[in-house]
Amino acid sequence: MNRAQLFEQITRRKSFLCVGLDTDSAKLPAHLLTHPDPVAEFNRQIIEATAEYCVAYKPNLAFYEADGIKGMQSLEATMQHIPATHFTIADAKRGDIGNTSAMYARSFFGHYGFDSVTVAPYMGSDSVKPFLGHQGKWVILLALTSNEGAADFQFETLQSGGQLYEKVLRTSQQWGTADNLMYVVGATKADKLAHIRTIVPEHFLLVPGVGAQGGSLAEVAQYGMNKQCGLLVNASRSILYASTGEDFAEKARGEARKMQQEMEILLDKYC
Amino acid sequence: MNRAQLFEQITRRKSFLCVGLDTDSAKLPAHLLTHPDPVAEFNRQIIEATAEYCVAYKPNLAFYEADGIKGMQSLEATMQHIPATHFTIADAKRGDIGNTSAMYARSFFGHYGFDSVTVAPYMGSDSVKPFLGHQGKWVILLALTSNEGAADFQFETLQSGGQLYEKVLRTSQQWGTADNLMYVVGATKADKLAHIRTIVPEHFLLVPGVGAQGGSLAEVAQYGMNKQCGLLVNASRSILYASTGEDFAEKARGEARKMQQEMEILLDKYC
Numbered sequence: 001m002n003r004a005q006l007f008e009q010i011t012r013r014k015s016f017l018c019v020g021l022d023t024d025s026a027k028l029p030a031h032l033l034t035h036p037d038p039v040a041e042f043n044r045q046i047i048e049a050t051a052e053y054c055v056a057y058k059p060n061l062a063f064y065e066a067d068g069i070k071g072m073q074s075l076e077a078t079m080q081h082i083p084a085t086h087f088t089i090a091d092a093k094r095g096d097i098g099n100t101s102a103m104y105a106r107s108f109f110g111h112y113g114f115d116s117v118t119v120a121p122y123m124g125s126d127s128v129k130p131f132l133g134h135q136g137k138w139v140i141l142l143a144l145t146s147n148e149g150a151a152d153f154q155f156e157t158l159q160s161g162g163q164l165y166e167k168v169l170r171t172s173q174q175w176g177t178a179d180n181l182m183y184v185v186g187a188t189k190a191d192k193l194a195h196i197r198t199i200v201p202e203h204f205l206l207v208p209g210v211g212a213q214g215g216s217l218a219e220v221a222q223y224g225m226n227k228q229c230g231l232l233v234n235a236s237r238s239i240l241y242a243s244t245g246e247d248f249a250e251k252a253r254g255e256a257r258k259m260q261q262e263m264e265i266l267l268d269k270y271c
Numbered sequence: 272m273n274r275a276q277l278f279e280q281i282t283r284r285k286s287f288l289c290v291g292l293d294t295d296s297a298k299l300p301a302h303l304l305t306h307p308d309p310v311a312e313f314n315r316q317i318i319e320a321t322a323e324y325c326v327a328y329k330p331n332l333a334f335y336e337a338d339g340i341k342g343m344q345s346l347e348a349t350m351q352h353i354p355a356t357h358f359t360i361a362d363a364k365r366g367d368i369g370n371t372s373a374m375y376a377r378s379f380f381g382h383y384g385f386d387s388v389t390v391a392p393y394m395g396s397d398s399v400k401p402f403l404g405h406q407g408k409w410v411i412l413l414a415l416t417s418n419e420g421a422a423d424f425q426f427e428t429l430q431s432g433g434q435l436y437e438k439v440l441r442t443s444q445q446w447g448t449a450d451n452l453m454y455v456v457g458a459t460k461a462d463k464l465a466h467i468r469t470i471v472p473e474h475f476l477l478v479p480g481v482g483a484q485g486g487s488l489a490e491v492a493q494y495g496m497n498k499q500c501g502l503l504v505n506a507s508r509s510i511l512y513a514s515t516g517e518d519f520a521e522k523a524r525g526e527a528r529k530m531q532q533e534m535e536i537l538l539d540k541y542c
Contacts, residue, residue, distance in 0.1 A: 022370075022371070024374075060367075060371055060374075062365075062367060062371045062372070062374035062375045062378065063371075063374050065374070065375065065378040065382075066374040066375070066377040066378045066381075066382065067378075067382070068343070068347070068378065068382040068383070069340055069343050069344060069347065071378075072339070072340050072343055073340060076339070076340065091367075093365065093366055093367050093391070093394075094333075094364065095364055095391060096331075096333060096362075096364050097416070097417070097418040098418065099293075100293070100331055100333045100334075101333070103295075103331075103333035103334050103336070103337040104333045104336065104337070106337040107333065107336040107337045107338075107339065107342075110337075111336075111337065111338070111339040112339070120364070120366060120391045120393050120394075121393060121423075121424060122391050122392060122393045122413055122416075122424060122425070123364075123391075123413070123416050123418055123420050123421065124418070124419070124420020124421055124422065124423030124424055124425070125419065125420040125423055126418050126419050126420040127418065127420050128420070142393055142394070145368070145393075145394050146368075147368040147369065147394055147395070147397050147398065148395070148396065148397050149394050149395020149396040149397040149398050149399070150394065150395055151395065152392075152395030152396055152442055153392060153393060153395055153435065153438065153439065153442075154393070154395070156429045156430075156431060156435065156438065157429065157430040157431070158427045158428065158429060158430065159427075159428040159429070159430055160427060160428070164424065164427065164435065167424065167427065168424065171423055171424075
């Protein structure tokens with residue numbers, strides 16, 4: 001999916017919501033446990049309930065890998081349930097030397113058919129570039145994450161100027177463009193969004209940390225939105241686990257709709 | 272496997288060789304292709320041929336993930352072929368927020384039964400800690416990698432002092448000890464090893480980049496070895512693809528033996 005197509009979906013659905021499929025096989029509603037693939041069935045119902053209100057789905061690879069091959073079968077089945085209208089993100093935080101990153105690209109873009117994959121920047125250019133240059137596919141590079149440990153290295157001030165996360169934003173613009181490169185920017189740092197927009201005005205930002213992790217959607221939109229929206233805001237637990245009972249999908253739909261309604265107002269205001 | 276047990280294996284085999292199982296399903300000898308699981312069969316023969324001369328095996332996850340579920344089945348089968356005497360490394364370069372890293376730990380330590388996993392440091396403490404504290408299990412944290420892109424961020428000089436990779440070495444010592452934490456240190460930077468040893472004198476270092484990637488084993492031992500060896504030196508392609516014919520395992524054995532013989536001399540000299 002290219003940038004124009006993604007923006008078209010955002011405009012059509014009046015939403016920039018990404019639903020994070022961090023589906024924990026240990027937290028499923030009891031009535032699904034007799035299903036042959038409870039994780040895929042849970043995801044299927046979540047997708048069916050929320051597709052109207054979101055533009056992207058983001059399976060978190062760790063949650064599938066935790067169950068070994070069974071988990072990867074659930075992931076394959078889940079990918080089949082996601083409509084072609086929706087942007088897909090492999091939240092995998094990969095990154096390795098060139099020939100190895102090329103193999104990860106083959107897995108996520110080729111085998112599973114994702115539109116994008118999250119990539120960690122520590123190993124630099126040749127760890128990221130093999131993911132770029134696949135027609136219609138994207139790298140979503142970690143810049144500023146929303147977790148506590150982000151402070152350990154990402155905020156280090158460099159003698160060459162700026163903080164590490166700013167260096168990542170600046171250097172990586174030599175590797176890709178706003179048409180194949182997005183950035184992860186944690187929503188708990190909404191005050192930093194305006195500054196980040198001066199460095200990467202055009203790029204889409206994937207913003208986690210709204211919902212169960214806290215973070216204000218209004219602030220994110222105010223400081224982060226650009227003319228083509230430029231935002232995908234992720235919510236995982238607040239939607240997936242809105243209810244732990246048989247009404248989980250209905251409650252997830254309600255949560256997604258609530259976020260979409262807020263997003264519609266923000267799109268009218270800032271985009 | 273704990274540190275004493277690992278050192279015992281090194282002493283017994285007079286080797287600190289790690290064989291990297293970067294097994295590319297597209298590069299297998301033709302005569303294996305009729306086998307139901309050619310990758311696992313290739314690995315089985317490589318393991319059988321080299322076990323006498325090495326102390327560790329390091330499957331590179333990307334090469335298995337590239338083939339989807341079939342690849343993960345090959346990985347499971349491969350793990351069954353590795354003797355319990357040998358240390359196992361999931362070369363996966365993972366790292367995510369706490370609850371997600373915990374899921375990756377469940378996958379590699381619980382499901383696949385690895386002794387250790389390589390972890391990327393960019394997201395800081397809470398992305399690494401969930402991998403620690405598993406009895407007998409290890410984190411191998413990326414510090415200084417051997418690829419070209421290492422220069423993009425790892426060598427950045429920080430205002431707080433030192434370069435980024437040094438900060439990673441120093442900060443991470445608050446998270447784990449020499450009994451559950453190792454570091455990846457690229458062999459092409461052998462001149463930096465003496466310096467790194469002043470920061471982490473006790474920790475084991477996993478050194479890639481010897482063999483097909485270049486790098487001098489003698490230099491690595493001279494500057495990197497400590498009283499308990501403290502080194503695992505990896506070779507992948509030079510062993511796996513020593514021959515592309517029916518004699519691949521025999522040729523792999525020859526390459527591994529050659530490295531072991533050099534290592535035996537170096538262990539006598541420096542350890």
